[in-house]
Amino acid sequence: MVKASDNNFYRRARFLVSAGKSAQFPQEDGAEVAFAGGSNAGKSSAINTLCDNKRLAKTSKTPGRTRLINFFSLDQHRRLVDLPGYGYAKVPEAVKREWKQLIEAYLQQHRLRGLVIIMDIRHPMKAFDVQMLEWCHYYRLPAHILLTKSDKLKRGAQQNSLRAVQKLLTEGSFDATVQTFSALKQTGLEQLVEKLNGWLELD
Numbered sequence: 001m002v003k004a005s006d007n008n009f010y011r012r013a014r015f016l017v018s019a020g021k022s023a024q025f026p027q028e029d030g031a032e033v034a035f036a037g038g039s040n041a042g043k044s045s046a047i048n049t050l051c052d053n054k055r056l057a058k059t060s061k062t063p064g065r066t067r068l069i070n071f072f073s074l075d076q077h078r079r080l081v082d083l084p085g086y087g088y089a090k091v092p093e094a095v096k097r098e099w100k101q102l103i104e105a106y107l108q109q110h111r112l113r114g115l116v117i118i119m120d121i122r123h124p125m126k127a128f129d130v131q132m133l134e135w136c137h138y139y140r141l142p143a144h145i146l147l148t149k150s151d152k153l154k155r156g157a158q159q160n161s162l163r164a165v166q167k168l169l170t171e172g173s174f175d176a177t178v179q180t181f182s183a184l185k186q187t188g189l190e191q192l193v194e195k196l197n198g199w200l201e202l203d
Contacts, residue, residue: 007193009202013051013080018068022105025069030077032111033199036103036132037118039085042148045183046118047082050192057082067099069106078200081106086128107135114142114199116192121147121161121180125168133174143176144195145169150180150187 019025037043044057056072070082083106084099107115117132119125124147136143145165150158158180165178177195181188196202 007050007052007189009074010051010080010193010196011053012074013053013056013072015056016071016073016079018070019102020068021102025106025109026071026079028109028111030079030111031113031200032071032079032081032109033114033116033196034081034083034106034112035116035118036083037085037148038120038126038128041085041118041120042183043082043085043118046116046146046148046181046192047080049183049186049189050196051080067095069102074200081112086132104135107139107141112141114144114195116196117143117145117176118148119145119165121150121153121158124161124165130172133169133172133176136176137172137174140175142199143174144192145176145178146181146188146192147178148181148183151182151185 017024017026035043035047047057048054051072057070067084069084072080072082074080083103086099086103106112115132115136117129119129133143147158147161147165153161162178162180169176169178179188179191181192
């Protein structure tokens with residue numbers, strides 16, 4: 001298990017602002033890493049584990065309830081960003097279109113250094129996951145996939161899922177890396193921190 005001291009920098013994360021439209025985004029300065037994921041894939045748990053704060057990214061018993069982009073400050077020049085959950089949320093199509101437009105507007109921001117895409121290891125590479133990867137490819141943005149809830153599978157099944165996703169990334173020519181992750185067991189945390197440190201130029 002990774003010790004909390006290994007991700008001390010991310011424990012500094014503090015809520016900054018929520019944005020429901022691009023005009024509400026913070027000023028374009030510094031560097032940001034964003035998290036995106038399908039409803040109920042474990043995005044909030046991953047962020048909270050990274051930052052060692054169970055109350056930072058709010059979780060909901062109803063998947064897809066979060067409709068805003070939430071910004072968290074790490075220091076004066078670096079931020080983490082929580083994008084709305086996508087997928088099977090029971091909301092009107094008009095609302096889903098608004099979410100899509102909001103997320104796409106955010107992905108065009110030049111301060112974004114990388115996108116962490118959260119996927120349930122038991123159900124990876126759904127249509128919306130692939131769409132996020134295609135957006136990253138279009139905007140020339142590096143992506144890192146977290147195959148979450150890995151504690152739900154035995155090690156052999158974890159590796160099978162990991163290899164299957166790696167194969168699909170290669171076939172799709174996506175600029176993305178992938179790892180297994182468990183918020184419950186905190187496995188994969190050190191690897192995630194290393195990736196974010198590189199994107200945020202902390203190394």
